[in-house]
Amino acid sequence: MHEDIKTETLTTLAQLDKHLRLTDEERAFGTLEGLLPIAIPSHFLSLIDKDDPNDPIRIQAVPTMHEGEYLSEEDIDPLAEADHSVTARLIHRYPSRVAFLVTDVCAMYCRHCFRRRFTGSFQGPASRAEIEEAASYLKQHRQVKEILLTGGDMMTLTNEKIEELISIFRQAREDLVIRLCTRMPAANPLRITKELVSIFKKFNTAPFYLMTQFNHPRELTPEAVTAVSMFVDAGIPAMNQSVLLKGVNDDADTLEELCNKLIFSRIKPYYLFQGDLVKGTSHFRVPIQRGLALEKELRRRLSGLAMPLYAVDLPQGGGKIPLIEGYLKESSGCNAWNFMTVEGKKREYPKQ
């Protein structure tokens, strides 16, 4: 499967047709308008099993007509990010952290993307004035402790633009923890270079964290692991946020392999997200009941370090909450708590 395809990004169905035998459902995407564009870097394309139309790598990158199917409970902005925007690109939803939309451009457009209201909308990178406006807001709101540099994918910017972006935020707030949110190590790991990582080493202030998105163990290629290792070796911890996706990783064996591979690659499995109620993504969503069963099975199989937190970002900007089986069953009288172990056995713990 790892063919020697030269580095390029495919952006049309016609280009894809030369590399994959497109199905009727994939071809029919071409009749839809105004949806998330196509972008598949040659690295990610090389991971696709061309003989399998249901390949878990393929369905994350190659669109189908199902993206044109909308359910009544779906929204283009299910997390109400627009309502929580305090400047053109800054979202302030939680008291202690903000998200800055660096750019709407991504190396790859994931077909399950929850930020479709913005991603791939041809708005381009934030201007210097927009970055300064956000930095000024953060100067005035000291309760904010962390900023997520997200989008889109910040690693699509040039090294010079990334350095300028970090400098402006650092000048405003040296104490701000900066999360570098990117799918680049999975999509196009060769973009991650020593020169890029050296930019972050110049800022000897509050820490950076690398926030990756690997959804399937096959995305953790040697190139991807090398890309993340450059950050970790530079003192930037790596955390992974996966999305629970039907046909990609909605089985315990795949998730177990993914989480163990992440840990061995020095990437902490952080979140496993329930799919957001975003328009045109119902074909990817896994029922919460199934997600809870998977969470329970993973908790039995994985170490605490390898276990991600299964969580849902509630509609209408309700925020993130953990999804977890209730292990605390009831209080038995005033003397003890009753628990169920992960193996389903009963245990008591005294109250005093």
Ligand code: SF4
């Ligand atoms: S990289 Fe992130 S923002 Fe871009 S399409 Fe994928 S999920 Fe959406």
